[in-house]
Amino acid sequence: MDPGILANRICMIRRLDSLPAPAADQAARLYWQAFGAKLGRLLGPDRRAMALLSLAARPDHALVAVTRDQARVVGVGGFRSPEGGFIALSRPNLAAIYGGWGSLWRSAVLRGLAGDTDNARFLIDGLAVDPDWRGQGIGSALVEALAAEARARGYSRLRLDVADQNPRARALYERLGFGAVGHQRLRLLAPVFGISGSTAMDRAV
C-alpha cells in the first residue's frame, strides 16, 4: 500500500503500527465513540470499555487517518486476518477486565455477533471517523486504502457488515461499489446490541 494516500489536504493514511504508541489509544477511543452505543451494554461503562480496548487493540490490524503532524488520529479502519481483528476480544483480554464469570458470558454473547470468518475475502472490521472530521472523504479513503492492503495480501474481494440501523453508512458503501450478499438477524441478541441485524456486503478489491 502507498502509505501516503491522501484522504484530504490535511490528513493522510498510515498503518497504525507505524505510529507512536499513543496513536493506538486514540484509535481505540474513536472505535468506542463510534461503536459504544452498540457495545455499551456488553462492555460498558466507558471506563472499563476503554481499559479493555487499550489492552485489546492490535495496531498491526488497522489503518488510520492522521493529521499531517501525526498528532491526532481522526479515522480508523480495522481489518481481520486469520489471527483475528483490530480489537482482540479474546477470553484472556475479557477476563483481565471483567473477571472469570464476566468474561465467560461476554464471550458467549460476542460469538452471537461475530459474522463468519472468511478466508477468501478481506474483512473490514470497524470503520470509524471522528465526528468533527466526517463528510470529508476520510471514510472513503480508508476503504480504498484497505482495498490496497487486501490486494497486497493476495485477496480478490473485500467484505464488511453494516447494521440495519445505519442506512447512511450503507449508502456510502454502495457508492464505493459494495453490494449486499447476505443478512444476519440478531433475534434474541437484538436488544443487547440495539440493532436488529446486519447486512454483509462485498466488492472486488
Ligand SMILES: CC(C)(COP(=O)(O)OP(=O)(O)OC[C@H]1O[C@@H](n2cnc3c(N)ncnc32)[C@H](O)[C@@H]1OP(=O)(O)O)[C@@H](O)C(=O)NCCC(=O)NCCS
Ligand atoms: C461511516 C463513516 C465511517 C463515514 O466516514 P466519513 O469520513 O464521513 O465518510 P466520507 O466523507 O467518505 O463519506 C461521507 C458519507 O458517509 C456516510 N455517513 C454515514 N454516517 C455518517 C455520519 N454520521 N456523518 C457523515 N456522513 C456519514 C454518508 O453516506 C455520507 O455521505 P452523505 O453526507 O452524502 O450522506 C463515519 O460516518 C462514521 O464513523 N460513522 C460512525 C461509525 C459507523 O457507522 N461506521 C460504519 C460501521 S459499518
